[in-house]
Amino acid sequence: MKVVFRNIGMSFGAAGQANHIRVLDDISLSVAAGEFVCLLGPSGCGKSTLLNIAGGFIQQVEGEVAIDGEPVTGPDPRRIFVFQERGVFPWLTVEQNIGFGLFDKTEAEKRERVAHYVQLVGLKGFEKSYPRELSGGMKQRLEVARALAVNPDVLYLDEPFGALDSITRLQMRRELLRIWQAERKTILFVTHDIEESVQLADRVVVLSARPGRVRRIVDIDIPHPRDLSDPRYIALRDEIFGEIGLAHQV
Amino acid sequence: MKAGSMKDEGGLAMRVVLHPSSFILALLAAWHFAVVATGTKIFPSPLDVLRGLNDLPHLGAYTRDSLFRVFCGYVAAVILGIPAGLALGWWSWLAKAANPLIQMLRPISPLAWMPLAVIWFGVSNLAPIFLIFLASFFPVVLAAMNGVRNVPPMYVQAGRNFGLSTTALMTRVIFPAVLPRILVGLRIAFGVAWLVLVAAEMIAVDSGLGYLIIDARNAGKRYDLVVGGMLLIGVIGLLLDALIRRAERMKFVKWAFTE
Numbered sequence: 001m002k003v004v005f006r007n008i009g010m011s012f013g014a015a016g017q018a019n020h021i022r023v024l025d026d027i028s029l030s031v032a033a034g035e036f037v038c039l040l041g042p043s044g045c046g047k048s049t050l051l052n053i054a055g056g057f058i059q060q061v062e063g064e065v066a067i068d069g070e071p072v073t074g075p076d077p078r079r080i081f082v083f084q085e086r087g088v089f090p091w092l093t094v095e096q097n098i099g100f101g102l103f104d105k106t107e108a109e110k111r112e113r114v115a116h117y118v119q120l121v122g123l124k125g126f127e128k129s130y131p132r133e134l135s136g137g138m139k140q141r142l143e144v145a146r147a148l149a150v151n152p153d154v155l156y157l158d159e160p161f162g163a164l165d166s167i168t169r170l171q172m173r174r175e176l177l178r179i180w181q182a183e184r185k186t187i188l189f190v191t192h193d194i195e196e197s198v199q200l201a202d203r204v205v206v207l208s209a210r211p212g213r214v215r216r217i218v219d220i221d222i223p224h225p226r227d228l229s230d231p232r233y234i235a236l237r238d239e240i241f242g243e244i245g246l247a248h249q250v
Numbered sequence: 251m252k253a254g255s256m257k258d259e260g261g262l263a264m265r266v267v268l269h270p271s272s273f274i275l276a277l278l279a280a281w282h283f284a285v286v287a288t289g290t291k292i293f294p295s296p297l298d299v300l301r302g303l304n305d306l307p308h309l310g311a312y313t314r315d316s317l318f319r320v321f322c323g324y325v326a327a328v329i330l331g332i333p334a335g336l337a338l339g340w341w342s343w344l345a346k347a348a349n350p351l352i353q354m355l356r357p358i359s360p361l362a363w364m365p366l367a368v369i370w371f372g373v374s375n376l377a378p379i380f381l382i383f384l385a386s387f388f389p390v391v392l393a394a395m396n397g398v399r400n401v402p403p404m405y406v407q408a409g410r411n412f413g414l415s416t417t418a419l420m421t422r423v424i425f426p427a428v429l430p431r432i433l434v435g436l437r438i439a440f441g442v443a444w445l446v447l448v449a450a451e452m453i454a455v456d457s458g459l460g461y462l463i464i465d466a467r468n469a470g471k472r473y474d475l476v477v478g479g480m481l482l483i484g485v486i487g488l489l490l491d492a493l494i495r496r497a498e499r500m501k502f503v504k505w506a507f508t509e
Contacts, residue, residue: 055411057407057410074410075407075410075411075413076411076413077411077412077413079411080411080412081407081408081411083404083407083408086402086404087404087405087408089405089408089423089426089427090505090506091426091427091429091502091503091505092426092502100412100422101412101413103418130501130504130505131505132504132505132508150412
């Protein structure tokens with residue numbers, strides 16, 4: 001197993017105090033190498049917190065996260081966290097952003113990798129552009145390219161498409177799947193969007209409202225590319241809708 | 251589209267050049283006729299001012315001395331102020347420790363330091379340079395400090411994620427993220443530095459545009475030179491501010507000024 005969560009729990013505030021909030025409770029989960037897993041849950045269920053724990057950005061927690069059997073003790077370039085598109089550095093050009101994490105590489109290797117990922121995420125022709133000159137979707141792809149350039153094993157995506165319009169979001173999902181299939185990274189993807197999770201993931205981990213617990217893990221056994229009118233797709237989607245306790249009508 | 255942009259450029263030229271210069275010309279004319287109409291012997295007309303400055307042999311040297319002092323004091327403030335501000339913004343315990351002192355020193359006018367400047371530095375360039383340094387130091391420190399505090403946490407998180415050391419994080423993430431705010435602080439600080447020039451040159455030195463104003467009044471009630479010195483300080487300040495403003499158009503800080 002690539003990423004293993006063992007009995008993760010977390011609280012804000014001291015136990016017994018009025019401000020004590022239990023955020024995560026007894027979360028255990030194993031993610032295989034190359035697997036695409038969505039963490040799905042309502043706002044405030046602690047799914048982002050769980051991702052930050054896996055990223056090594058939050059350390060005072062109960063339980064343990066291990067990657068390749070090694071406990072996570074802090075951030076590490078082998079596992080890159082991708083935010084909404086606001087995480088790109090506005091003072092750097094597209095190619096400088098992509099090359100940001102390649103400071104220990106030779107100039108030649110750096111140039112080659114930057115060129116490769118510019119191509120992969122479809123930003124050719126924009127190498128010298130600054131993020132403010134790009135659309136939201138392009139900035140998001142830039143951030144994914146910056147993450148992939150350092151050749152991480154694991155990508156953590158925290159509601160990466162949340163700020164995009166719905167058409168761009170659909171295109172970005174297709175792009176991400178294409179990149180994932182090309183690069184075979186392990187992906188943990190946080191979202192509150194049920195459709196998104198069923199379109200993308202091998203498995204959807206449904207979390208409960210605060211404190212976040214694993215309610216259910218749903219295998220999405222549909223090959224890519226997924227047909228959104230496929231009865232199996234609709235059945236799985238509705239199953240998760242039911243699990244979260246939502247009716248099928250708006 | 252093309253015609254529209256041409257028209258915009260014409261409008262821009264009007265607003266930037268034509269409107270201000272006709273406004274200034276109108277004021278100069280009003281000034282001139284006011285002096286003529288009242289027949290005053292004390293207050294100079296614009297032409298008197300021009301003649302007075304033109305007849306002053308050491309005007310160039312005075313201007314150079316003033317620029318030199320402002321430059322030294324200001325550059326010292328920038329060199330010390332930026333790292334100090336970055337450090338204060340980064341380590342909150344340091345800011346907590348230093349804040350009362352900063353807030354106490356800040357409202358003391360640089361002019362209040364004049365007597366101390368003279369006993370410390372004597373009759374030399376160092377006394378006015380010190381005053382200019384004091385005046386511009388705090389705006390630089392505060393701009394850098396507040397800048398660091400306002401850096402979006404995800405930039406820092408991303409920097410750490412890519413394995414940057416604290417030093418690399420400072421130079422590759424924090425500094426470029428804060429640079430636009432620092433530039434704004436540098437402009438404010440420069441304005442203040444130039445502002446205290448006159449007062450700074452009232453002590454310890456016998457050259458400079460500030461000295462010119464004091465000396466012209468004390469030595470012979472030469473109000474043409476007093477007004478001339480004032481105008482010169484204003485015009486040079488305007489030009490230098492425009493120069494600093496250009497820095498805001500550099501492509502790696504433009505993001506903060508256009509969005």
